[in-house]
Amino acid sequence: MREPETGETCWSLVGRAANGDADARSRFSHAYLPLVRSFLATRWRCTPLAAEVDDAVQDVFVECFRPAGPLGRADRAAGDFRGFLFGVVRNVALRVEGRRQTRAASADSALFEDLADPAEGVSRVFDREWARTLMREAGERMQRRATDDAARLRVELLRLRFGGDLPIRDIAARWQMDPDSVHRAYARAREEFRLCLREVVAFHLVRSEAELDDECRRLFAMLA
Numbered sequence: 103m104r105e106p107e108t109g110e111t112c113w114s115l116v117g118r119a120a121n122g123d124a125d126a127r128s129r130f131s132h133a134y135l136p137l138v139r140s141f142l143a144t145r146w147r148c149t150p151l152a153a154e155v156d157d158a159v160q161d162v163f164v165e166c167f168r169p170a171g172p173l174g175r176a177d178r179a180a181g182d183f184r185g186f187l188f189g190v191v192r193n194v195a196l197r198v199e200g201r202r203q204t205r206a207a208s209a210d211s212a213l214f215e216d217l218a219d220p221a222e223g224v225s226r227v228f229d230r231e232w233a234r235t236l237m238r239e240a241g242e243r244m245q246r247r248a249t250d251d252a253a254r255l256r257v258e259l260l261r262l263r264f265g266g267d268l269p270i271r272d273i274a275a276r277w278q279m280d281p282d283s284v285h286r287a288y289a290r291a292r293e294e295f296r297l298c299l300r301e302v303v304a305f306h307l308v309r310s311e312a313e314l315d316d317e318c319r320r321l322f323a324m325l326a
Contacts, residue, residue: 112306113178119166120173130173131163137235138162138191141228145195151202162194182307188228233324236306240299247298256291263288 115133118126142155151158166173172190241260248254262268262276270288274281299321300314307317 110305112183113176116173116176116183120171120176127167130166133239134187134235135159135163136238137187137231140234141191141231142195144227144231151198154198154202158194158198161198162191165194166190184229184232184307188225188232191228229324233321236299236302236321237325240295240302243298243302244295247294252287253294256287256294259284259288260291260295 115126115130119130139155139159142158143152146152146155165171172186176186241257244260245257248257259273262273263270268276270284271281274284277284296318299318303314303317303321
């Protein structure tokens with residue numbers, strides 16, 4: 103997702119998408135499709151519904167964009183956007199599951215036992231996928247801003263440290279650099295990522311300035 107225009111929030115994007123703005127609808131889909139797909143694929147893993155993820159993802163966005171659909175009824179005062187989107191996706195998932203369970207033979211019914219009471223467990227799954235989505239977007243934002251070799255090295259440093267789970271000393275040896283220099287670059291990279299993540303959180307959740315750091319810490323805790 104490209105960086106939003108100054109003053110844009112997820113709620114202003116939702117408002118424009120609800121009114122039929124094609125660019126806003128494209129941006130909304132691009133921003134949240136990976137989250138929706140990942141949530142449904144995780145929820146339906148090892149069930150007969152695994153083959154229906156693509157159709158269900160499409161159903162979510164058809165539901166969002168239909169006349170008088172959820173986007174038109176979205177109310178910023180009613181809660182944060184994560185909760186709103188979770189409600190839409192969960193409702194579509196429950197409809198799909200209900201249709202499949204009605205048709206399922208008794209031999210298949212056992213595969214749906216874990217979904218019988220979905221609310222709390224499914225909410226945790228959605229929260230983890232939400233956290234991954236915002237972390238990925240912050241990383242992409244940091245990468246877009248890396249316009250020189252030193253900045254690109256810091257992006258790669260975070261990728262190796264977190265994506266590859268490599269200790270700083272191993273990264274320094276691989277790059278044939280002084281470990282202290284790599285530690286300093288790592289500290290700067292973490293701060294750059296933190297600032298990018300705060301911007302992403304501000305867009306998606308529209309929290310007050312005082313709450314942004316708490317929300318960032320909560321996102322890390324979701325992935326722990």
